[in-house]
Amino acid sequence: MKKKKLAIFLSHPIQYFSPLFKYISENSKIIDLTVYYFSDISIRGFADNDFNQKITWDIDLLDGYNYKFLKNIHNENTPNNFFSLINFEVFSEIKHNNYDLVLNFGWSTVSNLFVVFSSILYDVPFAIRGESPNMYEVGRKGLKQKIRKLLLSFIFKKASALFYIGTQNKLFYENSFNVDSNKLFFTPYSVNNDYFVEYELTLNKEKEREHLGIPKNQKVLIFSGKLIKRKEPMLILEALREINREDYCLLFLGSGPLEDELKEYSKINDLNVKFLGFINQTDIPKYYLFSDIFILPSTHETWGLVVNEAMCCKNAIISSSLVGSSYDIVKDDYNGYVFKSGDVNSLKEKIELLLYDNDMLENFKLNSFNIMQSWNYKKIQEGLERYFVNGKS
Known part of the structure; x- marks a missing residue:
């Protein structure tokens, strides 16, 4: 079978996606x-306001696959605003390269819409892979949302395929936009599992714990992400107020505008917390691998790939009910717990369940790892290939 030409259009090189592209290419x-790519901002480094610092990723984001940067006529400081990416070269690339499928990662910028309209104009099949969960569609009102719904309905109707990342994303297409199930192809949101597994082979976990001054008898809780309001890092601290500080050590991986407030709260309440700041991709597995319980209390998280990372490293998971991945890979009483978003007492209860039952905790940690064995890049590749083989999900 002759290979099918697939073009993926994406805002900028992203640390979670580049290894996937290499995997598919190989x-x-x-x-x-x-x-x-519409922008090279992540290659040259950029100021991330949520992290409160300049970010330069320490892995090669362009290794192992064919790529091209398109000229952006807008001088962007961020790739995330609707008008920050305006790449007219999209039209010529789609017109002249005879692609069998054009895959648009999202629909949130001008250039994403260019991909859709140029595909329609030149009669090239196109598809969408987005993150939106169905739970966030409830309660959307107003003129802006009506226009959004009309536009997305048009795009989804014209698309040859929609690649969904999990249960909530599938419901988004089916329930909110009445998409035919034959158009839907499962491509699970995944990380580079092999990297975390290989990293463990080189790591002395006990030495790393000792380096941070964490006694053997303490369970390690971990949060990884930006210290911003929607991630709700303060909720973890509030949940720990009445838990014996000798029984745990909480690691915050990340930085952001809430950092000083979190440190002050931890000090006033005598909590056992270590703030490690921003940790780059190369080193982040080290901290997951000697941790026990990963906590993500976000009030808005379309998926949360940090959950995948933690599960690859054998962490039990405690997740908010408003985290997209909690509907697929966090299984109550199996590898973790889902608590009602914003409910500090529920979060405290879940922490204590895992903190004081060693056998259950160890089982949950192993179960997390086992779940990740079928949530990987291979499954994404198979989903993409399924479209090319028979055009049906």
Whole structure:
């Protein structure tokens, strides 16, 4: 079978996606992949206001796959605003390269819409892979939302395929936009599992714990992400107020505008917390691998790939009910617990359940790892290939 030409359009190189593109390029016998970027901001480094610092990723985001940067006529400081990415070269690339499928990662910028409209204009099949969960569609009102719904309904109707990342994302297409199930292809949101597994082989966990001054008898709780309001890091501290500080050590991986407030609260309430700041991709597995319980209390998280990372490293998971991944990979009484978003007492209860039952905790940790064995890049590749083989989910 001759390889099918697939073009993926994405805002900028992203640490979670670049290893996926390399994997597909090296392993697929069906797909000939080219990735187009609207911006190179993540390559040259950028000021991330949520992290409160300049970010330069320490892994090669361009290794192992074909890519091309498109000229952006807007001088962007962030790739996340609707008008920050305006790349007219999209039209010529789609017109002249005879792609069998054009895959748009999202629909949130001008250039994402260029991909859709140029595909329609030149009669090239296109698809969408987004993150939106159905739970956030409830209660959307107003003129802006009506226009959004009309636009997305048009795009989804014209699309040849929609690649969904999990249960909530599938419901978003089916329930909120009445998409035919034959258009839906499962491509699970995944991280580079192999990297975390290989990292463990080189790590002395006991030495790393000792380096941070964490006694053997303490369970390690971990939060990884930006210290911003929607991530709700303060909720973890509030939940720990009445838990014996000798029984745990909480690690905060990340920085952000709430950092000083969190440190002050921890000090006043005599909590056992270590703030480690921003940790880059190369080193982040080290901290997951000697931790026991990963906590993500966000009030808005379309998926939360940090959960995948923690599960690859054998962490039990405590997740808010408003985290997209909690509907797929966090299984109550199996590898963790889901608590009602914003409910500090519920979060405290879940922490104590895992903190004081060693056998259950160890089982949950192993179960997390086992779940991740079928939530990987191979499954994403198979979902993409399934479209090319028979055009049906």
